[in-house]
Amino acid sequence: MDSNVTSALISIGLPKNYGWVALAASSTYFLNVYQMINVSKARKRAGIPYPKTYCEDKENKAGHIFNCAQRAHLNTLESVPYVLFGILFSGLFFPRLAASLGAVWTFGRVIYTMGYTTGDPSKRLYGFFQSIAFLTIGGLSAYSSVQLILDQA
Numbered sequence: 469m470d471s472n473v474t475s476a477l478i479s480i481g482l483p484k485n486y487g488w489v490a491l492a493a494s495s496t497y498f499l500n501v502y503q504m505i506n507v508s509k510a511r512k513r514a515g516i517p518y519p520k521t522y523c524e525d526k527e528n529k530a531g532h533i534f535n536c537a538q539r540a541h542l543n544t545l546e547s548v549p550y551v552l553f554g555i556l557f558s559g560l561f562f563p564r565l566a567a568s569l570g571a572v573w574t575f576g577r578v579i580y581t582m583g584y585t586t587g588d589p590s591k592r593l594y595g596f597f598q599s600i601a602f603l604t605i606g607g608l609s610a611y612s613s614v615q616l617i618l619d620q621a
Contacts, residue, residue, distance in 0.1 A: 522534075
C-alpha cells in the first residue's frame with residue numbers, strides 16, 4: 469500500500485460513539501433484505517413472473533399486495549442513499565444523534581412496510597415518524613456541512 473494512503477488512513481480519526489453510527493447505517497442492509505424477502509414472497513403468492521415489476525390485474529388481491537410490497541421497497545431504495553450519507557456524515561459531528569435518527573428511520577421503515585403490505589396503502593402511515601427522522605437527518609447533515617465550512621474559515 470502506498471505510504472501516503474497509509475498515512476491518510478492513520479490520520480483519520482472517528483469520534484467516540486461512531487460505532488453506533490456504523491451500526492445504524494448497517495441496519496439499512498437488513499431493512500433491504502427484509503423488504504426483498506417480503507417482495508419475493510408476495511410475488512410468488514400473486515404468481516407474478518419476472519421481469520414484471522407490478523401486477524396489472526386489478527382483480528388479483530394477492531397482486532395488489534405484491535404491488536404494495538414492491539412500492540414500499542422501491543420507496544425505501546429511493547431514500548436510502550440520502551439517509552446513509554446523512555447518517556455517516558453528520559455522525560462525524562453528532563454521533564449519538566445521527567445514530568439515533570438512523571435507528572428511528574430504519575424502525576419506521578419496517579413499520580411502514582408492514583402497514584403498506586397489508587394491502588391497504590393508508591396503513592403505511594403507521595410508520596410516518598420515519599419521515600420526521602428522514603427530514604431531521606437531512607437538516608443535521610446540512611448543519612454539519614455549514615459547521616465544517618465555518619470551522620475551516
